[in-house]
Amino acid sequence: MREDANAAMIIAEDLVKVYRMGESNVEALRGVSLTVQAGEFVSIMGPSGSGKSTLMHILGCLDHPTSGRLIIDGEEISKATDNRLAEIRNRKIGFVFQQFNLLSRTTALANVELPLLYSGVGSTERRNRAREALERVGLGHRITHLPNQLSGGEQQRVAIARALINNPTIIMADEPTGNLDTKAGAEVLKILDNLNEHGITLILVTHEREVAEHAHRIIHLRDGKIVHSEVLREKKPENGKAAHLAGLNENA
Numbered sequence: 001m002r003e004d005a006n007a008a009m010i011i012a013e014d015l016v017k018v019y020r021m022g023e024s025n026v027e028a029l030r031g032v033s034l035t036v037q038a039g040e041f042v043s044i045m046g047p048s049g050s051g052k053s054t055l056m057h058i059l060g061c062l063d064h065p066t067s068g069r070l071i072i073d074g075e076e077i078s079k080a081t082d083n084r085l086a087e088i089r090n091r092k093i094g095f096v097f098q099q100f101n102l103l104s105r106t107t108a109l110a111n112v113e114l115p116l117l118y119s120g121v122g123s124t125e126r127r128n129r130a131r132e133a134l135e136r137v138g139l140g141h142r143i144t145h146l147p148n149q150l151s152g153g154e155q156q157r158v159a160i161a162r163a164l165i166n167n168p169t170i171i172m173a174d175e176p177t178g179n180l181d182t183k184a185g186a187e188v189l190k191i192l193d194n195l196n197e198h199g200i201t202l203i204l205v206t207h208e209r210e211v212a213e214h215a216h217r218i219i220h221l222r223d224g225k226i227v228h229s230e231v232l233r234e235k236k237p238e239n240g241k242a243a244h245l246a247g248l249n250e251n252a
């Protein structure tokens with residue numbers, strides 16, 4: 001855990017990502033450098049195809065950059081093996097996606113428990129922790145529901161509970177409100193705001209200005225490059241000190 005509240009949580013230097021498509025190459029990222037402080041909330045905006053998801057995948061250790069350096073919580077990971085990447089991801093990063101990505105024949109509780117299966121946590125502890133995580137997002141009364149018995153907003157809250165189950169230091173959300181109506185979107189944003197207020201570093205990808213404005217800072221991408229960075233408000237100095245110990249239970 002970081003004692004220094006102003007420590008850099010993510011340092012990206014000159015990230016390049018080239019997708020090979022048969023004969024041709026797609027340059028999805030063309031030299032992106034950015035630093036995200038512990039406890040900071042950063043939005044990434046940009047038109048469709050500008051490289052937002054690609055950047056989030058690389059910052060989240062879901063994919064390797066073609067070139068460039070990435071340091072997460074003090075660890076150089078550009079050259080890490082796939083196993084090590086998976087470990088960092090499981091321990092430090094929670095993901096939330098536009099499509100929720102829940103297993104459809106599986107209850108809310110079992111969906112949230114899932115990441116713990118891979119961490120070798122016993123079944124009783126899995127269930128207790130999953131229940132707590134669902135309570136944190138205000139779904140303690142919906143644990144045996146299947147995804148199709150939940151509203152879109154509730155499904156996204158289940159996905160957030162799943163992202164929280166390993167006590168991540170960082171949450172990455174790619175268009176988390178993209179499939180939700182305004183009211184459900186606002187509820188999801190309130191939960192994300194609250195997690196950030198309790199010290200979680202938050203990266204939010206969106207193409208909606210109003211959604212992006214929840215952040216401390218907005219980074220604008222275009223054609224795989226950062227074209228503009230806007231500071232909206234200062235991060236409170238204490239934010240980022242102790243994400244793991246933060247009173248996340250006050251959420252919901």
Ligand SMILES: Nc1ncnc2c1ncn2[C@@H]1O[C@H](COP(=O)(O)OP(=O)(O)O)[C@@H](O)[C@H]1O
Pocket residue numbers: 019020021026027028046047048049050051052053054055
């Ligand atoms: N797996 C992939 N294979 C080939 N091209 C891809 C792949 N993923 C993304 N791209 C291309 O890279 C560019 C950036 O995509 P993406 O990061 O998804 O943008 P955004 O999230 O901003 O819409 C686009 O031109 C897209 O078509």
Ligand SMILES: [Mg+2]
Pocket residue numbers: 052053054
């Ligand atoms: Mg995208």
